[in-house]
Amino acid sequence: MRFSTIFSASAIAGAALGADHLVVVGNGSLKFEPDTITAAEGDTVTFKFWPKNHSVAQGAFAKPCEPMDNGFWSGYIPSSQGAAADTYMIEVKNKSTPIWFYCTQGQHCAGGMVGVINQAATGNKTIDAYKNASTAFAKAGVEPKSAAGTGGMIMANGTSMSNSSSSGNSNKTGAASTIQVSGLTFAGFLGVFAYNLL
Template identity: 45%
Template sequence: MILSPTVLLLSLPLALAQYGGGSPAASPTTSSTSAPASTTAPSVSIQTVTVGENNQLVFNPDTITAAVGSEVEFIFFPPSHSVVQAAFDAPCQPIGNNGFYSGAFTTSSGSNANSFTITINDTNPIWIFCGFPGHCEAGLVGVINPNASQTLSLFKAAAAKVSSTTDPTFAPQGGVIGPVQAAVSASPSSSVSATPKPGSASEIKGSTLWAGLLATVVTAWGIAELMA
């Protein structure tokens, strides 16, 4: 008995069902879903100012522009420094009881683990100096949101003529003392589609499928020959 080609063709669906079906030409892709959008409010803009870094009596930067609602963080280096708010026409002395003052930050090496952070409430110029004796006169002064008529160069020149720095007698105020804030940049999540690489499980599965199908057809032909 010889099985006709029609019978052999009719056996193909059975073979396909046995080995899982499918086409080797179709390379499945997998997509990883993107991370859910964060519901956390965006972080406040923070600008960093170092004080006395590399043994230099400077604020770095000594001039910055800061928007209302943003923050300015002062990071202190050895040996001892502070940041005090002053008036433009009275450098090297506290602006008054309403001005901010960090207190003295004494550091043996590297930057102090804590910082002093202020929040910008308006765009008026904010003049600052270091309250450590002699530092203000030597140029450790700066400004936030300067204007055209009141410049840092004028303020620094006036500070150089001061006989001595007046360190605040009141406790630290007007800002937050806490661990140095690290700037975190969140990378946007994305959806990734991956196609199987050569030798991947999906390709192996396809090869196994068609090898099994071929074996089934060959076996059917062999049985047909035996029964002839």
Template identity: 45%
Template structure:
């Protein structure tokens, strides 16, 4: 009986770090012009990606590799995040990674996407769908 309870407690304690073992990846949006910095993130399932929006008006909008500057139906979308030039605190938008397949994003404000304001999560460098290929596609009408 004691061993059974002890084993249950040990198993529960061993599982606790796995539940809380996540990394937060920070991405700065628009602090250096029309950029996401970094523009590529590698994240594990359960990790959090946080986007900090800087002055002007930007979005984080999910697209597909095939259509970089068009919103993906049902995809992640921060909505517009207007930030005053004099701001000293910045709004954030976060989401949890639920799978490790590549995720493609852009800023939907005006022509920001066509100007190169794109980023990706979990790009497979050995796939033909590289970040550089996505960057080229965003300029194609």
């Protein structure tokens, strides 16, 4: 009986963990791959950066290549060869709100380096429309004023560190939120895990 209680608790804890969606940033091209992600609430999206120097920032559909107030921004994550040691992760908090993002480096956004999480199934707010609007953006992508805003965390060589510089913990849109983790430990027994929040 005790085993089934532990097993049930472990199953619930495992179900609470969402899926992680990997997005490759600039691997030989000015693209996010994939540029369209479908994620459930509680899922995470991890951005993996390739040469030379890229970023990911949250924008609004109506203003491509410009940062959204209180949106996330990874800051620049450079790599001279292969994937950077650092990745950037956000958590999806509201699957019904699209999360638009772009690269702030130079003309990358104007070159179509944009993406979306949970694009609406109907209507004209599509990744193609966002790309078309971004290519009309004549100047360099606009950088947010501070790295991360209220957005995500940098993970370096398996160690996570928050790079949020604001006092808020969640995005005003409810679409993505800060994952501020100082230590993350997974125990091997039946999926039981422990974590320490900042």
